[in-house]
Amino acid sequence: MVRHKIVLHFPHEQVDKPIVSKLVRDYGLDFNILKASITPREEGLLVLEVTGEEEDYLRGMEYLRSCGVSIQPLSQDVRRNEDRCTHCGACLAVCPTDALSLDRESWEVRFSEEECVACELCVRVCPPRAMEIHY
Amino acid sequence: MAKTIEEINERIRRGEAVVVTAEEIIDLVEVKGVEEVARTVDVVTTGTFGPMCSSGAFINLGHAQPRIKIQRAWLNEVPAYCGIAAVDIYIGATEMAEHDPLNEVFPGEFRYGGGHVIEDLVARRKVRLRAEAYGTDCYPNRHWEKEITLDDVKEAWLFNPRNAYQNYNVAVNLSDRVIYTYMGVLRPNLGNANYCSAGQLSPLLNDPLFRTIGIGTRIFLGGGVGYVVWPGTQHNTDVPRGANGTPTRPAGTIAVIGDLRGMNPRYLTAYSMLGYGATLAVGIGIPIPVLDEETVRYAAVRDDDLVAPVVDYSVDYPQGTGRVLGEVTYAQLKSGRIVVEGKEVPTAPLSSYSRAREIAQTLKTWIRQGEFLLTEPVELLPCATREGR
Ligand code: SF4
Numbered sequence A: 001m002v003r004h005k006i007v008l009h010f011p012h013e014q015v016d017k018p019i020v021s022k023l024v025r026d027y028g029l030d031f032n033i034l035k036a037s038i039t040p041r042e043e044g045l046l047v048l049e050v051t052g053e054e055e056d057y058l059r060g061m062e063y064l065r066s067c068g069v070s071i072q073p074l075s076q077d078v079r080r081n082e083d084r085c086t087h088c089g090a091c092l093a094v095c096p097t098d099a100l101s102l103d104r105e106s107w108e109v110r111f112s113e114e115e116c117v118a119c120e121l122c123v124r125v126c127p128p129r130a131m132e133i134h135y
Numbered sequence B: 001m002a003k004t005i006e007e008i009n010e011r012i013r014r015g016e017a018v019v020v021t022a023e024e025i026i027d028l029v030e031v032k033g034v035e036e037v038a039r040t041v042d043v044v045t046t047g048t049f050g051p052m053c054s055s056g057a058f059i060n061l062g063h064a065q066p067r068i069k070i071q072r073a074w075l076n077e078v079p080a081y082c083g084i085a086a087v088d089i090y091i092g093a094t095e096m097a098e099h100d101p102l103n104e105v106f107p108g109e110f111r112y113g114g115g116h117v118i119e120d121l122v123a124r125r126k127v128r129l130r131a132e133a134y135g136t137d138c139y140p141n142r143h144w145e146k147e148i149t150l151d152d153v154k155e156a157w158l159f160n161p162r163n164a165y166q167n168y169n170v171a172v173n174l175s176d177r178v179i180y181t182y183m184g185v186l187r188p189n190l191g192n193a194n195y196c197s198a199g200q201l202s203p204l205l206n207d208p209l210f211r212t213i214g215i216g217t218r219i220f221l222g223g224g225v226g227y228v229v230w231p232g233t234q235h236n237t238d239v240p241r242g243a244n245g246t247p248t249r250p251a252g253t254i255a256v257i258g259d260l261r262g263m264n265p266r267y268l269t270a271y272s273m274l275g276y277g278a279t280l281a282v283g284i285g286i287p288i289p290v291l292d293e294e295t296v297r298y299a300a301v302r303d304d305d306l307v308a309p310v311v312d313y314s315v316d317y318p319q320g321t322g323r324v325l326g327e328v329t330y331a332q333l334k335s336g337r338i339v340v341e342g343k344e345v346p347t348a349p350l351s352s353y354s355r356a357r358e359i360a361q362t363l364k365t366w367i368r369q370g371e372f373l374l375t376e377p378v379e380l381l382p383c384a385t386r387e388g389r
């Protein structure tokens, strides 16, 4: 048995198709949806925790790739360099989760690592480049 | 019951000045009324921190041996303007490093530009100078390369031709694709709205008719001390105004100057705007002397009374059509949602309100401690409404 957390990026035209449900039916994998959203570029974004036999897992991923879905392990981490963040708010429009949110008392932008799915959308959008990818 | 700047300075020198921020004065006026606040408060401090593209720095590099009359120069590969004498150069905030891919792979990242050079200098990091010249009898040198720091150049001043815009557009996108602008990423079909003003804390919105701010006004600039030297480029006061005299469109601006050596990267931060370019976020705080009740009435303006235009950045802004989709107040913008063309749109600031507060507080501390005196402007900035033009 293996258990992996992965981030799936669906191209625009695949967003509505039931690709993921095939993982259960045809590959015998179990999954938990941790997060699902549509990014600003109208691509689908899904964070899954997948469990199953190693071999089934690999075949399942192969199948996803053949559908044009890109797969990213969630082992990498997006962190914020607190010294560089100016609390400008430019990231708020692109974060697909609530990982980045504006505190309307202090007017600081809060970053919650727990809610971050490491989609990296904020990384290039952040003007002082405070959002950093760690491997 | 009018006060003079000299009287206020006397109180500052004695450590007795009463200073409040443009945010604090709102509640104070609510509780005590305009008349009492005018009598008891001496100075109102304001603040703003946001990307200000019309910024840059003059640097005099000191003379090389043998001497060089620089014709082209680069700082960390970012071209600087050299058409002024031998070793004076100007580095603009939005200039990009040579060989930057710009928008070739769209949207470009614009990782390093003039704003980054300025931040590096202020952070006391080494910057690589490369200069070329054609050589003359008096300036024979043709090539000069060395590492410079802020401490070993002769002079380095921030000199920004247009800063601290009095009010600004709220940017939205009516098209069906994502657009990348100097107002940030705008999602299609009114997916989000970005605004860029500190609203009730913003310097020029607290003195909407420029009754106190003028040439020679001493200010907080980039963490140090600077001065207003002139109306900024595009300074325009002939604009629609609300009942409180505040412009409901982008209006006045200021040109500012200050020694880079006193500044701090926390208030002078390089920005890379995805798909647009590099720029510099500048922190500015302006003290408003409480001369009379009128000053208090203007400085007590609140977000509910400040109105900004909503502008489409997919067609109307780039094509310069002048169309405005509607008006919203800063209170609505700060609530997180506005309604545009019948649709609820989430908002985000580009101007950091937390840092604007920090600036207004810092300036307040400087004045309270007697370290920062107010100046009598040599001349007020032009304002069509104040002058009855
Ligand atoms: S875009 Fe970057 S600097 Fe701005 S609030 Fe987000 S993390 Fe902070």
Ligand code: SF4
Pocket: A078, A094, A095, A096, A097, A099, A100, A115, A116, A117, A118, A119, A120, A121, A122, A123, A131
């Ligand atoms: S990587 Fe950035 S945009 Fe993506 S979820 Fe984390 S904080 Fe949000």
